[in-house]
Amino acid sequence: RQLSSRLLPRAFTNLSPATFGGLHLRHPIPHPADFTYRFRTTSTFPAMSTATEPKRFKEDGEIVIGTHDGVFHCDEVLACFMLQQLPKYERATVRRTRDLKVLDQCDIVVDVGAVFDPATNRYDHHQASFQETLNSLRPEVKVKREIRLSSAGLIYTYFGEEVIRKVLERNSIANPEEELVRGVYRKLYDTLIAELDGIDNGVPMFEGEPKYTINTHLSARVSHFNPAWNESSDDAEDVAKRFEKAKAYVGAEFIDKVLYYATRWWPARAIVEKAVRNRLEVHASGEILELENFCPWKEHLYELEGEHGIGGLPKYVIYCNRPNDWRVICVPLEPASFVCRKFLARKWRGERDDKLEEISGIEGANFCHQTGFIGGNRTREGALRMAVVSLEEKEE
Numbered sequence: 001r002q003l004s005s006r007l008l009p010r011a012f013t014n015l016s017p018a019t020f021g022g023l024h025l026r027h028p029i030p031h032p033a034d035f036t037y038r039f040r041t042t043s044t045f046p047a048m049s050t051a052t053e054p055k056r057f058k059e060d061g062e063i064v065i066g067t068h069d070g071v072f073h074c075d076e077v078l079a080c081f082m083l084q085q086l087p088k089y090e091r092a093t094v095r096r097t098r099d100l101k102v103l104d105q106c107d108i109v110v111d112v113g114a115v116f117d118p119a120t121n122r123y124d125h126h127q128a129s130f131q132e133t134l135n136s137l138r139p140e141v142k143v144k145r146e147i148r149l150s151s152a153g154l155i156y157t158y159f160g161e162e163v164i165r166k167v168l169e170r171n172s173i174a175n176p177e178e179e180l181v182r183g184v185y186r187k188l189y190d191t192l193i194a195e196l197d198g199i200d201n202g203v204p205m206f207e208g209e210p211k212y213t214i215n216t217h218l219s220a221r222v223s224h225f226n227p228a229w230n231e232s233s234d235d236a237e238d239v240a241k242r243f244e245k246a247k248a249y250v251g252a253e254f255i256d257k258v259l260y261y262a263t264r265w266w267p268a269r270a271i272v273e274k275a276v277r278n279r280l281e282v283h284a285s286g287e288i289l290e291l292e293n294f295c296p297w298k299e300h301l302y303e304l305e306g307e308h309g310i311g312g313l314p315k316y317v318i319y320c321n322r323p324n325d326w327r328v329i330c331v332p333l334e335p336a337s338f339v340c341r342k343f344l345a346r347k348w349r350g351e352r353d354d355k356l357e358e359i360s361g362i363e364g365a366n367f368c369h370q371t372g373f374i375g376g377n378r379t380r381e382g383a384l385r386m387a388v389v390s391l392e393e394k395e396e
Contacts, residue, residue, distance in 0.1 A: 049231060063092040066106030066113075067151075070225050072096075072243050074219040074250060075150035075200040076111035079123070081251040082155050082163045083108065096243065111151035123154040134189060135186065139335075140380075141182075143189055150200035156193045167258045176262070178309075183269070184298050186262045187299070192218075192257055211379050222246050226313075268295035269304075279314065288387045291319040298335040315342040316387040318380070326383035330373045343372035344390045362386055 065083055067076045095106060103109050108121035110125045115122040116130050124130070133146050137157050149157065156163075160180050167391035168176045195208045197203070225246035229231040236250040275289040275297075282290045291297060297317060306312045316374070343349075348360055351368035356367050364382035368375040375384040 065092045065094045066103045066105045066109040068098040068112035075152040077246050078111040078152040078250045079155040081247045085163045086164050091115045145194045147197045148201045149195045153197040201334040265296050269300045271295045272297045272300040289317045294319045305356050318383045324378050326377050328375045328383045328387045344375050345393050
């Protein structure tokens, strides 16, 4: 189970799918206690001693990444992992300390030191003066979320595209196109980095009290690698090993997401763009799109709407699920929203088969979800007709 450091990223992509807790994981991730993968580099701690720290602590030519000691968190763990994917830092040592004299000699410092200065490779976010977001530092990227960056977000802001490129190249995607890299960069920020930044900075997801809490997010899982309250944390070597395991664990998820978005999510953009371009051939309103085959379409649609100047126009998407089985899906206000721009006809909702055919007067109609966000028909013509009738129905 211990993998060659140079083969590790590709090895993660060869793990077989598994079902865990009802969720389909592309690359199953073991329990923290069982995680034994090794990466290129090691973490070290300054010796526990009252002696004065030597003025020079690293060998000539050694590259050192500095971060804080004590309890580690997901943001600096991922920050270190991302840096170690780059040629300059791939063999770097991670030195965990709060001694400023030691940190001053590090080649790059993350999550400690109270300094944010890219010119000197200092990336801390804890100081009161720091209020940067991805949009404030890189306005050309234009992400939706205005969340204060953690050390993970800072390293991602400045090095993320290069990290993504290297991960893809190590996994047989040579010379990835810049448009692909930028697309994955924006998507990964929205689906991973923003979450880690928000959690580390204590940014609530929403106002008010939640009806339930999520305790299995990546930041929570990383916290379990630390010694428990009733375990000793005095063994610097043991804590360093725990940090390394956490880094490998986080790295597995990071690589999994990069590869998924590059090889599964991004190729869907061309299918959605074709549907947008051909929308008037499907229906004169331009409000019904037809996918030549099903794919992850929602995020691509919102972005392409802006590019084509039709923001908010499409209301329904139809596609063939399998032979003699067509779907009509309502376009939601946002990708994860349960509220749609226009639902299917109210009188159909919750009905199926013969009764639905009778109520709708549409041959082949075989189901409509009780909320009206999706329906089905045996034929393309029937699915299109369901969309057209719903489009023409007045809002109640």
